[in-house]
Amino acid sequence: MKHVLLTLAAVGFAGQAFATPPVPSEVEFDEYGAVEASLTGEPGDPARGAEVMVTRSLGNCVACHQVDDLSEAPFHGEVGPPLNGVGGYRTEAELRGIVIDAKMIFPETMMPGFYKTTGFIRPGDGYTGKAAKEEDLEPILTAQQVEDVVAYLMTLQD
Amino acid sequence: MKRKTGRAFMASLIVLPVMALAEADDDTLIINEEIEIVTKAEAPAHLEGVVSEVISGWHFRSDETQALELDDFENPALVYTDQALDTWNAVEGSEGKSCASCHDDVETSMQGVRAVYPKWDEKAGEVQTLSMQINDCREANMGAEPYKYDSAPMAAMEALISLQSRGMPVDVAIDGPAAETWEQGKELYYTRTGQLELSCANCHEQNYGNMIRADHLSQGQINGFPTYRLKNAKLNTVHGRFKGCVRDTRAETYAAGSPEFVALELYVASRGNGLSVEAPAVRN
Numbered sequence: 001m002k003h004v005l006l007t008l009a010a011v012g013f014a015g016q017a018f019a020t021p022p023v024p025s026e027v028e029f030d031e032y033g034a035v036e037a038s039l040t041g042e043p044g045d046p047a048r049g050a051e052v053m054v055t056r057s058l059g060n061c062v063a064c065h066q067v068d069d070l071s072e073a074p075f076h077g078e079v080g081p082p083l084n085g086v087g088g089y090r091t092e093a094e095l096r097g098i099v100i101d102a103k104m105i106f107p108e109t110m111m112p113g114f115y116k117t118t119g120f121i122r123p124g125d126g127y128t129g130k131a132a133k134e135e136d137l138e139p140i141l142t143a144q145q146v147e148d149v150v151a152y153l154m155t156l157q158d
Numbered sequence: 159m160k161r162k163t164g165r166a167f168m169a170s171l172i173v174l175p176v177m178a179l180a181e182a183d184d185d186t187l188i189i190n191e192e193i194e195i196v197t198k199a200e201a202p203a204h205l206e207g208v209v210s211e212v213i214s215g216w217h218f219r220s221d222e223t224q225a226l227e228l229d230d231f232e233n234p235a236l237v238y239t240d241q242a243l244d245t246w247n248a249v250e251g252s253e254g255k256s257c258a259s260c261h262d263d264v265e266t267s268m269q270g271v272r273a274v275y276p277k278w279d280e281k282a283g284e285v286q287t288l289s290m291q292i293n294d295c296r297e298a299n300m301g302a303e304p305y306k307y308d309s310a311p312m313a314a315m316e317a318l319i320s321l322q323s324r325g326m327p328v329d330v331a332i333d334g335p336a337a338e339t340w341e342q343g344k345e346l347y348y349t350r351t352g353q354l355e356l357s358c359a360n361c362h363e364q365n366y367g368n369m370i371r372a373d374h375l376s377q378g379q380i381n382g383f384p385t386y387r388l389k390n391a392k393l394n395t396v397h398g399r400f401k402g403c404v405r406d407t408r409a410e411t412y413a414a415g416s417p418e419f420v421a422l423e424l425y426v427a428s429r430g431n432g433l434s435v436e437a438p439a440v441r442n
Contacts, residue, residue: 075372076369078365079370112354116353120409
């Protein structure tokens with residue numbers, strides 16, 4: 001609820017009449033797991049996307065992926081493939097789908113869904129180890145942060 | 159179509175960094191120039207087709223951390239086992255007894271004990287961990303208060319008892335009456351929990367040897383528990399560690415001492431069958 005209000009406020013401030021972002025369970029994926037439509041209707045900001053990629057409490061993407069362009073942030077992981085050049089061989093819609101819920105493209109993947117709030121086993125209240133009710137879960141990233149990350153990934157060209 | 163090329167491309171990218179860093183190192187662990195620790199062993203039969211070798215977490219730590227385990231004068235955990243030795247001999251509870259009243263010298267009576275725990279307890283009709291057995295003795299035989307499951311005195315007593323099996327092969331039974339609990343533990347090991355949807359296997363079976371941010375993932379073996387961690391400067395129990403790992407998947411954890419964690423402990427212990435008991439180990 002809080003999340004929806006905040007987003008509305010942001011949209012209102014920008015003077016845009018764009019609809020509220022879809023709730024995570026209503027995002028439309030195509031048959032390959034890609035998501036064509038921007039979640040916000042606004043272009044993402046690659047600089048903020050880069051910030052999300054390296055921030056532990058947000059995307060923390062470098063925990064699993066090496067990204068040479070982000071080498072000032074220490075300690076890149078090796079669990080997922082390096083993302084160098086990914087904007088050259090993936091479409092924006094594919095990247096959006098992967099960030100929202102990578103399991104739509106890679107069914108068994110270890111990569112978490114970053115705009116997803118349902119279907120979990122024993123979901124917790126953040127990193128407290130305490131229980132959370134499914135209806136209270138917020139996606140790990142906001143719709144705008146997803147768009148920012150996608151915009152950043154698109155800048156990664158060989 | 160795109161998907162296919164993407165995946166193939168990815169696969170070729172994955173192989174290189176993994177090969178470069180995946181290896182556990184080749185060092186050997188001999189404690190006090192005397193006790194040889196088997197830190198790599200052929201995987202037990204129940205892991206066939208899953209992993210071929212089981213490897214102690216020691217191999218994934220830095221040389222500096224590894225060195226702390228080579229000599230008991232350097233190993234910070236031994237301070238706690240010394241304290242526990244005093245407890246061993248101290249009378250507590252309504253029966254006027256100490257551990258020593260029933261078990262005499264810990265060095266002889268407790269040899270080999272840690273290597274076979276958790277194990278089926280016929281009288282209780284359930285699988286028991288070493289901690290449960292310690293509390294059983296305190297309550298039933300000494301008339302003393304049980305320790306809190308993952309408390310400091312419990313960890314210390316467990317470490318003292320484990321020390322007497324150091325170098326002996328882990329050999330927990332998974333068949334017979336323990337089989338059902340073992341299956342339950344296995345199920346938990348592969349369940350993807352929390353908002354990050356991660357299982358123990360995701361990190362410790364599929365990715366051991368890989369870095370996850372600043373952490374070098376091990377197989378998550380428990381042959382070294384309780385372990386002294388430099389990070390929190392105390393002894394850490396198995397269930398304490400399990401709680402931390404489950405919490406990190408953004409999940410609701412199970413409680414220390416819960417039937418779920420007891421089952422998980424049996425299963426994880428059995429994945430280390432063949433390694434030496436290494437407790438009390440040192441980790442970062």
